[in-house]
Amino acid sequence: MLKLTHSCGSLRGSDAGKKVSLAGWVSSWRDHGGVVFIDIRDISGITQIVFGRDESADNEELLERAHLLRGEYVIAVSGEVILRPEGTRNEKIPTGEIEVAVSSMELLNTCRELPFDMKNMDAVSDEVRLKYRYLEMRAGRLKDNIIFKHKLFQTTRNFFSDNGFLEIETPFLTKSTPEGARDFLVPSRLNPGNFYALPQSPQLFKQLLMIGGFMRYFQIVRCFRDEDLRQDRQPEFTQLDLEMSFIDEEDIKNILQDYVSLLFKELLDIELKTPFPEMTYADAMLRFGSDKPDLRNPIEIKDITDIAARTDFKVFKQAAEKGVVRGIKLSDAEEISLSTIAALTKEVAPLGAKGLAWIRHREEGLHSQITKFFSQEILSEISERFDTVPGDILFFIADTEEVACKSLSYLRDRLFTPDENEFRLLWIVDYPLFEKDSDTGAWIPIHHPFTAPNPEDVELLNTDPGSVRSRAYDLVLNGSEIGGGSIRIHSMELQKKIFNLLNISDEEADAKFGFLLKGLEFGAPPHGGFAFGVDRLATKMLGLSSIRDLIPFPKTQRAYSPLSGAPSTVEFEQLTELGLKLDVPTKKKED
RNA sequence: GGGGUGGUAGUUCAGUUUGGUUAGAACGCUGGCCUGUCAAGCCAGAGGUCGCGAGUUCGAGUCUCGUCCACCCCGCCA
Numbered sequence: 001m002l003k004l005t006h007s008c009g010s011l012r013g014s015d016a017g018k019k020v021s022l023a024g025w026v027s028s029w030r031d032h033g034g035v036v037f038i039d040i041r042d043i044s045g046i047t048q049i050v051f052g053r054d055e056s057a058d059n060e061e062l063l064e065r066a067h068l069l070r071g072e073y074v075i076a077v078s079g080e081v082i083l084r085p086e087g088t089r090n091e092k093i094p095t096g097e098i099e100v101a102v103s104s105m106e107l108l109n110t111c112r113e114l115p116f117d118m119k120n121m122d123a124v125s126d127e128v129r130l131k132y133r134y135l136e137m138r139a140g141r142l143k144d145n146i147i148f149k150h151k152l153f154q155t156t157r158n159f160f161s162d163n164g165f166l167e168i169e170t171p172f173l174t175k176s177t178p179e180g181a182r183d184f185l186v187p188s189r190l191n192p193g194n195f196y197a198l199p200q201s202p203q204l205f206k207q208l209l210m211i212g213g214f215m216r217y218f219q220i221v222r223c224f225r226d227e228d229l230r231q232d233r234q235p236e237f238t239q240l241d242l243e244m245s246f247i248d249e250e251d252i253k254n255i256l257q258d259y260v261s262l263l264f265k266e267l268l269d270i271e272l273k274t275p276f277p278e279m280t281y282a283d284a285m286l287r288f289g290s291d292k293p294d295l296r297n298p299i300e301i302k303d304i305t306d307i308a309a310r311t312d313f314k315v316f317k318q319a320a321e322k323g324v325v326r327g328i329k330l331s332d333a334e335e336i337s338l339s340t341i342a343a344l345t346k347e348v349a350p351l352g353a354k355g356l357a358w359i360r361h362r363e364e365g366l367h368s369q370i371t372k373f374f375s376q377e378i379l380s381e382i383s384e385r386f387d388t389v390p391g392d393i394l395f396f397i398a399d400t401e402e403v404a405c406k407s408l409s410y411l412r413d414r415l416f417t418p419d420e421n422e423f424r425l426l427w428i429v430d431y432p433l434f435e436k437d438s439d440t441g442a443w444i445p446i447h448h449p450f451t452a453p454n455p456e457d458v459e460l461l462n463t464d465p466g467s468v469r470s471r472a473y474d475l476v477l478n479g480s481e482i483g484g485g486s487i488r489i490h491s492m493e494l495q496k497k498i499f500n501l502l503n504i505s506d507e508e509a510d511a512k513f514g515f516l517l518k519g520l521e522f523g524a525p526p527h528g529g530f531a532f533g534v535d536r537l538a539t540k541m542l543g544l545s546s547i548r549d550l551i552p553f554p555k556t557q558r559a560y561s562p563l564s565g566a567p568s569t570v571e572f573e574q575l576t577e578l579g580l581k582l583d584v585p586t587k588k589k590e591d
Numbered sequence: 592g593g594g595g596u597g598g599u600a601g602u603u604c605a606g607u608u609u610g611g612u613u614a615g616a617a618c619g620c621u622g623g624c625c626u627g628u629c630a631a632g633c634c635a636g637a638g639g640u641c642g643c644g645a646g647u648u649c650g651a652g653u654c655u656c657g658u659c660c661a662c663c664c665c666g667c668c669a
Contacts, residue, residue, distance in 0.1 A: 034626035048629065071619090088627055096629085113620060116602050119630060120618080123603055127661055180669035200669085227668040228592095350594085350665070448669045546662095557662065 009045020023076035072111035170205035181225035192579030198224035243529030289409030294479030296418035313373035319398030333393035352403035485530030
């Protein structure tokens with residue numbers, strides 16, 4: 001093959017006169033018979049090459065072969081860089097000042113008829129794009145997204161390496177733990193009947209690395225969770241995982257803040273405001289109804305349970321006794337019609353809201369179907385709490401705290417469109433350590449069972465486990481949880497106490513994660529860490545709607561790969577070798 | 592597991608409400624013409640299991656039932 005001198009995106013006007021060689025794919029062609037223009041593309045860009053314009057070459061022979069070129073044919077050409085004639089320059093591409101007058105061409109490969117239009121791939125269905133992912137990568141945005149992720153990885157490695165972190169591997173074939181997400185299992189041929197699990201995260205191993213004395217660890221690592229897929233969830237995804245010894249929350253938050261700021265600066269040239277604001281879990285739930293509020297949205301929830309308790313409006317009064325009455329204010333809301341309110345009511349119904357009360361502030365005062373239940377004093381108290389002015393509308397949910405939070409958080413998002421170019425980061429801290437399982441009533445850890453309780457609350461472990469705060473922290477970006485972590489328990493005594501509370505027996509604990517617990521007894525240092533959802537973070541940074549848009553080879557919502565055909569059945573012999581027999585429930589067939 | 596939207600040419604879609612002649616458009620594809628185009632232009636042409644299966648009907652892309660697939664959401668995701 002020809003030795004290349006340049007890439008397809010590199011030539012400029014100053015290169016005029018040079019003899020060059022380029023190779024790439026035929027992006028488009030304009031065949032005028034006596035002259036043929038080809039746009040040749042590689043990863044760096046596009047250059048126009050011209051056939052029939054080199055006086056020294058056998059143009060007749062060249063043109064004859066150029067007529068046969070089609071989309072995505074692979075060619076290498078050499079020729080002279082010439083300035084395009086006045087009036088024929090292309091402002092739209094960086095190489096538009098010049099073209100290459102071809103003196104020889106090598107056809108390196110042909111291409112079948114394309115399954116979709118390479119110039120308008122956005123419109124093509126996900127399934128077809130995934131099946132021909134390599135074509136989608138060759139041109140367009142997916143390529144840019146993948147390059148972006150490379151830069152993110154590079155910046156990440158440099159940053160953590162510069163800050164004394166070591167990049168260390170952890171096993172993919174590891175032990176199944178029934179907690180948390182469903183595991184992907186891998187049968188063991190050498191140990192029939194036994195299974196490895198693919199890691200949901202390297203959690204236990206990074207703690208062992210701390211016990212092993214590495215003090216600062218990080219890894220860009222694949223994690224696996226066999227749960228249903230979403231726009232922002234794939235069965236395998238990439239985490240930036242890190243752990244540090246002899247530190248507290250502040251150390252971790254500081255280093256992560258520096259890291260995230262650097263990413264935004266280097267990749268997007270955006271200066272983030274630091275320090276990132278911090279909010280307690282309780283505060284976030286009260287003010288935004290969510291533990292991952294989008295701070296670009298100025299709407300805040302206000303509690304009026306105290307006022308509602310003093311009204312004669314049954315819905316409010318009863319809710320005030322058993323639950324809460326909370327609301328949000330929407331300004332300049334004259335265009336919110338009764339039918340819009342009816343629609344909103346319908347939308348919050350699946351969240352448990354039995355109704356959606358509203359009050360409008362008009363020039364003549366507060367107005368609503370329910371204002372007749374309220375005295376003038378109550379009305380002005382409500383108006384004061386929300387600081388209403390004419391044009392505002394208030395929406396109320398009177399229900400359990402959970403329903404109120406969910407519904408108002410939904411409405412908050414629904415009624416405000418944030419600026420896509422704004423990035424608001426936020427720490428959420430002081431999570432409860434436990435929550436009640438809604439089915440069994442048992443205590444379950446919110447984060448994971450190795451999360452340390454707040455030292456101030458340790459006494460409460462005995463009396464009121466539900467109000468124990470944890471040393472966990474989440475980082476939230478524009479309403480999306482992009483990472484979380486905690487200070488871990490490094491004392492076996494405390495760890496045992498937590499297991500007791502979680503109703504995990506010594507035997508059970510030993511069977512599930514005994515290898516970590518044993519390590520705790522061998523001089524585990526105080527340690528803590530963090531894990532970033534890299535795909536989610538990059539998705540947010542690029543303003544993409546789905547993490548599929550920056551995963552090179554993603555799966556469909558049924559966790560199927562249209563490209564490879566995975567998952568698939570396997571040969572009977574493979575199963576036998578593993579000591580496995582299938583018992584797949586057959587779907588009921590038609591009569 | 593549940594709810595929603597969709598599936599018609601290689602691609603993106605119209606046609607389905609109200610069943611009725613040969614299922615259309617754009618782009619792409621094939622052939623031809625063409626010496627300054629750049630999403631080139633002009634002429635001609637090919638291309639369809641209307642996701643699949645059953646049913647209703649004289650007749651189904653259109654109605655009914657089932658099923659598969661894609662996407663979005665709830666559950667789930669420590």
